[in-house]
Structure formats: structure tokens, C-alpha cells
Amino acid sequence: MTVGAGPVLSGLPEGFVTVSVGLDRKADERAEAAAAAEAASIGWEYVRRKRLAGRLSEVREADVLVFETESVRLIRCSFGKETCSLRFHPSTAPLRIAQAKAGKEDVMVGAMRLRKGDSVLDCTMGLGSDALVAAWTVGESGHVVALEASRPIYLAMDYGMRGYRADADVASAASRIERINEGYSPYLRGCGDGSFDVVYMDPMFARPVPGTPVDSLRTWAVAGMPGHEDLEHALKAARRRVVIKVRKGEAEKDLRALPGFCVFHSSRSGSVEYVGFEKAGSGD
Numbered sequence: 621m622t623v624g625a626g627p628v629l630s631g632l633p634e635g636f637v638t639v640s641v642g643l644d645r646k647a648d649e650r651a652e653a654a655a656a657a658e659a660a661s662i663g664w665e666y667v668r669r670k671r672l673a674g675r676l677s678e679v680r681e682a683d684v685l686v687f688e689t690e691s692v693r694l695i696r697c698s699f700g701k702e703t704c705s706l707r708f709h710p711s712t713a714p715l716r717i718a719q720a721k722a723g724k725e726d727v728m729v730g731a732m733r734l735r736k737g738d739s740v741l742d743c744t745m746g747l748g749s750d751a752l753v754a755a756w757t758v759g760e761s762g763h764v765v766a767l768e769a770s771r772p773i774y775l776a777m778d779y780g781m782r783g784y785r786a787d788a789d790v791a792s793a794a795s796r797i798e799r800i801n802e803g804y805s806p807y808l809r810g811c812g813d814g815s816f817d818v819v820y821m822d823p824m825f826a827r828p829v830p831g832t833p834v835d836s837l838r839t840w841a842v843a844g845m846p847g848h849e850d851l852e853h854a855l856k857a858a859r860r861r862v863v864i865k866v867r868k869g870e871a872e873k874d875l876r877a878l879p880g881f882c883v884f885h886s887s888r889s890g891s892v893e894y895v896g897f898e899k900a901g902s903g904d
């Protein structure tokens with residue numbers, strides 16, 4: 621892991637929107653009209669389902685948002701063939717919230733020293749599990765802003781969270797997360813001093829932990845660690861703490877070498893740890 625290079629924002633393949641088909645292999649007309657309106661609002665091309673295969677065969681790579689009855693699926697297609705897909709799923713959030721309700725402190729929440737009423741900037745939304753747990757923890761009097769630099773991931777998660785109903789705690793937390801499709805570098809530069817109690821970052825690890833839910837993001841995810849300037853802006857934007865999730869041991873030579881950075885939590889068995897900076901006099 622190297623601090624200083626900053627994230628690399630990559631160009632995107634073409635973006636299309638369509639709808640799923642029913643058992644009779646027909647698309648619902650009302651769903652088609654709704655999806656066409658969404659396509660217009662996000663600036664992606666709407667393609668009627670029966671024309672999709674033909675349109676995809678004309679482009680080398682494409683991302684397709686498929687509006688289904690209760691959710692949205694993101695598909696990456698290469699020469700007309702689906703190569704991978706992503707759909708919002710709260711992942712570990714329901715279990716983590718259930719454990720917190722039973723009195724077991726969540727490791728991330730502990731590293732953040734999060735409490736009811738806090739404001740949190742989650743710089744790296746991804747699947748949104750951490751943002752959901754943070755939003756549940758800070759409650760209705762708190763506020764969570766979640767940034768996602770990847771447009772396809774942002775769209776899949778935003779539509780997915782909007783339509784999610786299965787778990788009441790998760791649905792309520794999702795409805796309170798302010799989701800923004802922007803990279804943390806420009807966003808942090810525009811933040812006033814002390815805008816959030818806690819600023820949190822969970823960047824893509826250079827050496828992935830195999831078999832985690834984050835694998836499903838990899839095709840679309842923005843890679844790279846925060847640079848020194850990003851960390852400086854994060855420190856200004858945070859009233860109390862900046863917390864960064866890293867692969868265990870990988871923060872040694874860079875983040876931990878920065879003045880004031882230390883490990884807030886490192887589990888004996890797990891492969892990740894939470895490092896960061898606590899502001900003097902922040903009351904923690």
C-alpha cells in the first residue's frame with residue numbers, strides 16, 4: 621500500500637438502461653416507461669428489452685442497468701456477453717445491526733467511537749454496509765453522507781437502497797443516507813472545517829482479501845489509496861476522528877508513520893484493522 625499517489629478515476633464503457641422480462645419473456649409497458657424516464661434522468665441510453673441484444677452487439681463494452689420488479693441489477697457486457705453483475709444487498713449490515721441491538725459493539729463503530737446524533741462522512745460507499753451500520757448507530761438525529769466515485773456502483777446501490785424493504789432497520793437506515801456520486805478528493809476539498817464528527821475511508825485493498833462481498837464490486841470499483849492531501853483535507857473536515865480501514869500490517873510504513881496516526885482496532889484473527897487520527901481535545 622502506498623500513500624500519496626491518490627485514486628485513479630477510470631473512463632466508463634457505454635451505459636444502457638432496460639427492464640427485466642416476465643415469464644412470458646415480455647417486458648411490462650409501465651416498467652418500460654418508468655425505466656426510460658430514469659435513463660433520461662441519469663443520462664444513459666434507454667434500450668427496449670427486445671432491442672438490447674442487438675444494441676449490445678454493436679459496442680465492445682457496456683454497463684446495463686436492468687430494472688426489475690423490486691430491485692435493479694447492474695451488468696457488465698463484453699461484446700454482447702454478460703461477464704459479471706451486481707445488485708444491492710445489505711451484506712453484513714443486518715447481522716451487524718442485530719448484534720449491536722443485542723449489546724455487542726460493532727468493530728467499526730468502536731473504532732469510530734460513534735454515538736447517537738453524530739455526523740459521518742463515509743468516503744467510500746461501495747455496497748453501503750458500513751454506511752448502513754453507521755446510519756443505524758447515529759439514528760434519526762445523526763447524519764451520514766456516503767460518497768461513491770464509480771458511477772455504475774453508485775447507481776446500482778442508490779436504486780437498490782431506494783427499493784429495499786426486506787429488513788426494517790436496514791430500510792430505515794438506507795432512507796437516511798445521503799448518497800453522492802463523487803470522489804472524496806474533490807468533495808473533501810469543498811468541505812468546511814469540522815463538517816463531520818467522523819470521516820471514514822475503506823479503500824479497495826491493493827492485495828484483496830479473497831471471498832469477501834467487496835469482490836462483487838471489483839469490476840467497477842475505483843482503485844487507489846487516499847493521498848497525503850486527501851488525508852490533510854479529511855483531518856480538517858473531521859471534528860473528532862478520521863478512520864481508515866486497511867489490510868492488517870499494510871499501514872505500518874505509511875499511514876502509521878504520519879504524525880498522530882495510530883491503530884484504533886486490530887483484531888487478533890481478522891485480516892483488517894482500523895487506523896486513523898484522533899483530534900486533540902475532541903472529547904473522546
Ligand SMILES: C[S@@+](CC[C@H](N)C(=O)[O-])C[C@H]1O[C@@H](n2cnc3c(N)ncnc32)[C@H](O)[C@@H]1O
Pocket residue numbers: 627743744745746747748749750751767768769770773802803804805822823824825834837840841842843844
Ligand atoms: C472496499 S469498497 C467499500 C466497501 C464499503 N465500506 C461497504 O461497506 O460496502 C471501496 C469503494 O470505494 C469506492 N472508491 C474508491 N475510491 C474512491 C474515491 N476516491 N472516492 C469515492 N469512492 C471511492 C470504490 O469504487 C468502491 O466502491
